[in-house]
Amino acid sequence: MLLTVENLSYTYMPGTPFEVKALKNINLEIPRGEYLAIIGQTGSGKSTLVQHLNGLLKPTKGRVLLEGEDIYQRKSGLKDLRQRVGLLFQFPEQQLFEETVFADVAFGPKNMGLDEAEIKRRVEKALTLVGLPLDVAQRSPFSLSGGQMRRVAMAGVLAMQPDVLILDEPAAGLDPRGKTEIFDQIDRLHQEENLTVVLVSHSMEDVAVRAKHLLVLGDGEVKHYGTPAEVFTDAAELEQLGLALPQMALLMHRLRQSGKDVPTDVFTVAAARDAILRMLEVQ
Ligand SMILES: Nc1ncnc2c1ncn2[C@@H]1O[C@H](COP(=O)(O)OP(=O)(O)O)[C@@H](O)[C@H]1O
Ligand SMILES: [Mg+2]
Numbered sequence: 001m002l003l004t005v006e007n008l009s010y011t012y013m014p015g016t017p018f019e020v021k022a023l024k025n026i027n028l029e030i031p032r033g034e035y036l037a038i039i040g041q042t043g044s045g046k047s048t049l050v051q052h053l054n055g056l057l058k059p060t061k062g063r064v065l066l067e068g069e070d071i072y073q074r075k076s077g078l079k080d081l082r083q084r085v086g087l088l089f090q091f092p093e094q095q096l097f098e099e100t101v102f103a104d105v106a107f108g109p110k111n112m113g114l115d116e117a118e119i120k121r122r123v124e125k126a127l128t129l130v131g132l133p134l135d136v137a138q139r140s141p142f143s144l145s146g147g148q149m150r151r152v153a154m155a156g157v158l159a160m161q162p163d164v165l166i167l168d169e170p171a172a173g174l175d176p177r178g179k180t181e182i183f184d185q186i187d188r189l190h191q192e193e194n195l196t197v198v199l200v201s202h203s204m205e206d207v208a209v210r211a212k213h214l215l216v217l218g219d220g221e222v223k224h225y226g227t228p229a230e231v232f233t234d235a236a237e238l239e240q241l242g243l244a245l246p247q248m249a250l251l252m253h254r255l256r257q258s259g260k261d262v263p264t265d266v267f268t269v270a271a272a273r274d275a276i277l278r279m280l281e282v283q
Contacts, residue, residue: 086162
């Protein structure tokens with residue numbers, strides 16, 4: 001197993017009047033090649049959970065394992081962990097700080113002690129992977145658009161060649177087009193580079209069609225886990241958790257409720273059209 005979360009609980013500011021039990025006994029397995037979406041309303045514990053995966057937060061209780069080893073007991077240490085478990089924060093463009101795009105993307109590989117030639121190779125590969133032309137390398141990151149800056153930040157994580165890429169609300173604040181672009185980019189990385197992906201989102205609509213598995217968090221607890229189709233069988237409960245089903249899944253649920261024989265794992269307009277046409281042919 002690539003990553004394992006065992007009985008993880010986390011409390012912010014324990015023993016003070018401001019104490020928050022942010023995570024309660026979370027168990028989770030992330031195999032290599034996974035595309036996991038962690039979803040839940042604001043405040044449900046998504047960011048707290050992913051920050052445990054690369055050792056930014058230390059469990060109050062429980063453990064996180066990388067390939068079966070407690071991340072705090074690995075000989076290669078936390079620096080190696082953070083290279084292997086790449087985490088892209090929410091609004092990552094706020095963390096760009098170097099004078100050039102090249103220097104920003106090179107920051108991680110440099111820290112790893114790689115030689116100049118390898119650093120250059122990695123920076124160029126990472127920029128290509130996120131769909132940026134190589135001539136941005138010498139520009140200031142601050143001269144780029146918001147969407148491009150976000151790609152630079154993503155390239156900075158990819159340049160470390162992590163085993164798993166974790167993205168915390170990567171589409172937050174982007175317009176619909178920028179949003180689709182960034183999600184398509186992530187899908188390509190998963191498919192073509194065989195990258196294990198953990199995607200944090202508060203929107204079912206955005207992730208249902210992409211992820212292999214969904215982990216639904218509510219109030220610091222795992223409320224559901226399974227394939228999107230499995231998780232969507234309980235539409236009413238998801239709505240209670242403030243998570244609207246994707247529109248097309250909702251349509252399929254309504255059709256089933258009225259006795260129509262349609263599949264439940266339908267998340268796109270095209271798939272809904274096909275399902276409805278098939279249903280009409282059968283009748
Ligand atoms: N640095 C912090 N100090 C205190 N409480 C925090 C901190 N960060 C998050 N919390 C609280 O922990 C809970 C989970 O937050 P978070 O993991 O950020 O949720 P999400 O990412 O799903 O919005 C919330 O109640 C939030 O207010
Ligand atoms: Mg968050």
